[in-house]
Amino acid sequence: MDLFKKLLLDRGPLGRHQKVEEGYFMFPKLEGEIAPRMKFRGREVLTWSLNNYIGLANHPEVREVDAQAAKEWGLGYPMGARMMSGNTVYHEKLEEELASFVKKESVMLLNFGYQGICSMIDALVDRKDVIVYDAESHASIVDGVRLHMGKRFVYPHNDIEALKKFLARATKITEETGGGILVITEGVFGMSGNMGKLKEIVELRKDFEFRLLVDDAHGFGTMGKTGAGTGEEQGVQDEIDLYFSTFAKAMASLGAFVGGNKDVIDYLRYNVRSQIFAKSLPMPLVIGALKRLELLRTRPELREKLWTIVRALQDGFRANGFDIGTTNTAVTPVMLNGTVGEAANLAMDLRENYNIFCSVVIYPVVPKGTIILRIIPTATHSLADVEETIAAFNAIKKKLDDGYYREQHLVEFSE
Numbered sequence: 001m002d003l004f005k006k007l008l009l010d011r012g013p014l015g016r017h018q019k020v021e022e023g024y025f026m027f028p029k030l031e032g033e034i035a036p037r038m039k040f041r042g043r044e045v046l047t048w049s050l051n052n053y054i055g056l057a058n059h060p061e062v063r064e065v066d067a068q069a070a071k072e073w074g075l076g077y078p079m080g081a082r083m084m085s086g087n088t089v090y091h092e093k094l095e096e097e098l099a100s101f102v103k104k105e106s107v108m109l110l111n112f113g114y115q116g117i118c119s120m121i122d123a124l125v126d127r128k129d130v131i132v133y134d135a136e137s138h139a140s141i142v143d144g145v146r147l148h149m150g151k152r153f154v155y156p157h158n159d160i161e162a163l164k165k166f167l168a169r170a171t172k173i174t175e176e177t178g179g180g181i182l183v184i185t186e187g188v189f190g191m192s193g194n195m196g197k198l199k200e201i202v203e204l205r206k207d208f209e210f211r212l213l214v215d216d217a218h219g220f221g222t223m224g225k226t227g228a229g230t231g232e233e234q235g236v237q238d239e240i241d242l243y244f245s246t247f248a249k250a251m252a253s254l255g256a257f258v259g260g261n262k263d264v265i266d267y268l269r270y271n272v273r274s275q276i277f278a279k280s281l282p283m284p285l286v287i288g289a290l291k292r293l294e295l296l297r298t299r300p301e302l303r304e305k306l307w308t309i310v311r312a313l314q315d316g317f318r319a320n321g322f323d324i325g326t327t328n329t330a331v332t333p334v335m336l337n338g339t340v341g342e343a344a345n346l347a348m349d350l351r352e353n354y355n356i357f358c359s360v361v362i363y364p365v366v367p368k369g370t371i372i373l374r375i376i377p378t379a380t381h382s383l384a385d386v387e388e389t390i391a392a393f394n395a396i397k398k399k400l401d402d403g404y405y406r407e408q409h410l411v412e413f414s415e
């Protein structure tokens with residue numbers, strides 16, 4: 001059979017939505033300056049779907065530094081991989097400043113979070129080793145684990161008893177193979193908003209020998225007294241062997257990093273293939289990241305503002321009887337019950353008639369019958385935005401409960 005013909009028959013789990021949803025739910029265009037109010041299909045919408053947690057994406061000081069750095073260095077500089085010809089004092093300075101901020105001996109920059117963590121997992125383990133990881137892990141972790149040639153166990157989300165059982169099995173295996181154990185979790189899970197149970201996990205070291213990798217994409221810059229992340233929040237930053245975050249969320253940029261003891265970071269520098277065989281981060285991104293880190297460190301009021309909005313939003317939803325699950329972070333999932341068709345009608349109503357834009361999560365990402373409207377608060381939102389949103393959610397929830405979206409087919413979606 002022709003390969004492409006076969007692909008197009010199926011189109012993949014997301015590609016199946018292309019025909020009806022493209023331009024609306026898939027690949028929508030948000031236009032205008034990055035802010036709570038942006039344009040969607042020509043109309044202003046209140047946007048709750050950008051991971052611009054502390055408002056750095058369009059911060060005037062950040063924009064100025066980004067522009068200056070691009071003018072001075074261009075996007076080409078430096079050329080080549082870090083290891084060969086693409087290293088600079090700015091890359092090293094950013095690594096030193098990140099290390100000091102997240103309290104790790106050493107830091108290595110990564111060009112992208114997704115690629116970086118995949119490739120790092122690949123570099124950390126061989127077929128003798130065992131990986132044990134949380135079932136709610138991000139695709140980049142799941143795909144990194146897929147590269148692993150040895151045994152892996154996935155434990156139910158945040159289930160420490162199950163983790164213990166798998167660690168006992170992993171220990172037996174590694175005693176035979178002579179390998180080690182890598183536990184992987186997230187600091188903040190991006191869908192549920194649950195924190196990873198880092199404290200409980202590090203306590204298991206009393207009974208098991210393992211190394212811990214934490215992906216803190218959503219925790220870096222939002223959690224902890226200084227914004228250094230979920231390890232700081234739970235008082236266990238020292239116990240995290242490898243602390244990873246992307247620049248794509250609170251830093252509102254591109255790139256990522258991993259911190260740990262110097263010896264293991266040095267090992268990674270020489271073994272993470274996505275860095276060795278890829279061009280170094282362009283200078284404007286590095287200089288821009290230095291500026292963002294400075295603001296993240298020196299303007300705690302940005303994080304405080306984020307939390308004012310988070311509290312108002314989450315308290316408001318709870319007070320109005322909404323189920324927002326067990327989130328204890330900024331990520332705010334509003335759980336509703338309905339079919340995929342109802343979800344589409346409801347989300348469309350929200351965008352068209354209430355001017356609110358947020359992500360809609362449906363089956364197969366969540367079980368059939370569940371709809372999640374995922375709200376990402378930021379420091380740039382206002383309390384008036386929160387009020388407007390809760391009023392709109394009350395209205396759409398009532399319509400959903402009354403069966404309005406079952407009858408009122410604004411769009412046709414296959415189940």
Ligand code: PMP
Nearest residue numbers: 112113114138140190217246248
């Ligand atoms: N890990 C987590 C938990 C994420 O949410 C993301 C998505 N930004 C990534 C890794 C990938 O990061 P990047 O966008 O930098 O590739």
